[in-house]
Amino acid sequence: MIKPHGGRLINRYVKTGSVAPLRGLPRVRLSEVALSDLYNIADGTFSPLTGFMRGPELGDVINRNKVNGVPWTIPVVLDADKAAVNGLKKGKSIALEGDDGKVVARMELEDIYTHKKDEYALKVFGTRDRRHPGVNLAYEMKEYLLGGKVHVFRKQDNVKNYLSPLEVRKIITDKGYKSVAGFQTRNVLHRAHEYLQRCALEHVDGLFLQPIIGWKKKGDFTADAIIKAYREFISDYYPGNRVVFGTLKTAMRYAGPKEAVFHAIIRKNFGCTHFIVGRDHAGVGGYYGKYEAHDIFDKIGDVGINILKFKEPLYCKKCDLVVTEKTCGHGPEYHQEISGTLVRKIIKNGHQPKHKIFRPEVYKILLKEFKRKHLFY
Ligand SMILES: [Zn+2]
Structure with missing residues (x-):
């Protein structure tokens, strides 16, 4: 461990x-x-x-x-x-x-x-x-x-799906995982997240999915929407014995690369051996470079957890798959961006995102459980 x-x-x-x-x-x-x-x-x-x-x-x-x-x-x-x-x-x-x-x-x-x-x-x-x-x-x-x-001396109450670091460490021991990848998110999962999570699962024994449910900016998904969508998706699609789900109650800072390091350290404390860092981790607007959150780990010294650096997953019309620039040889004219910002915008405008970038099942869960306006802060 x-x-x-x-x-x-x-x-x-x-x-x-x-x-x-x-x-x-x-x-x-x-x-x-x-x-x-x-x-x-x-x-x-x-x-x-x-x-x-x-x-x-x-x-x-x-x-x-x-x-x-x-x-x-x-x-x-x-x-x-x-x-x-x-x-x-x-x-x-x-x-x-x-x-x-x-x-x-x-x-x-x-x-x-x-x-x-x-x-x-x-x-x-x-x-x-x-x-x-x-x-x-x-x-x-x-x-x-x-x-x-x-x-x-008072425990925190009413945090949905909370697991402490000690509890997650016990689950990891009980399940016999030798390696676990932590995944940070503040979004309902879309196909790019799914791609990263499945890539990581090919490499490690267990996946620890831990969305942040603390303070967030207006327009982000609510905690309830994220939790509901994740729980149902995990039980319908992922191998149950390889995925652990818990929430993390802390504010999003939107500090990009510095927050990526912070998020990695937190998951190390939960017993993760690996941590997934994608495009513009914890970024907002155009304040940070696309892969600044990758580069900081080379500068900062050993954080003591393996960083799984992923390029931006895109939907490629020619490959008909979610790909990255490392796995697809086609030009940008074939590529469709998949991001939380884009998905939130489509849903807010009253539309359903295309199934190539967002699972219809997840969209159905959201609309069944919440009025559209209650999906966002
Ligand atoms: Zn392609």
């Missing part, structure tokens, strides 16, 4: 009885994004992180792509406004509460620092353009950041 990032799987859950009394501690309310990341720290999804990043750690991440000496590319931070920060002291504990006002964790407050949003945006996303959804989200954060270890 592959080791988690940094060597061991972090567990920051504690029993209620074992936390120091929380009464009287100053309270900080978590945003939706921070709350889901608190749980990702707690269950080891973000190993080796044990808390929200302190100033020097954030500096290491955005300037050197490292945390605790291992590769790491995406900040995991807790933001707070001036009123919340007033009266807080470094070295003391604070209580973290969810949006229902219930305390979920204690944090050892090790650092309070200013959120330098321009630098953050430029170094993480490569742009300060607020039309970029990840950049906009960063600018909407509050003006201070709090760092320190967390002790979490």
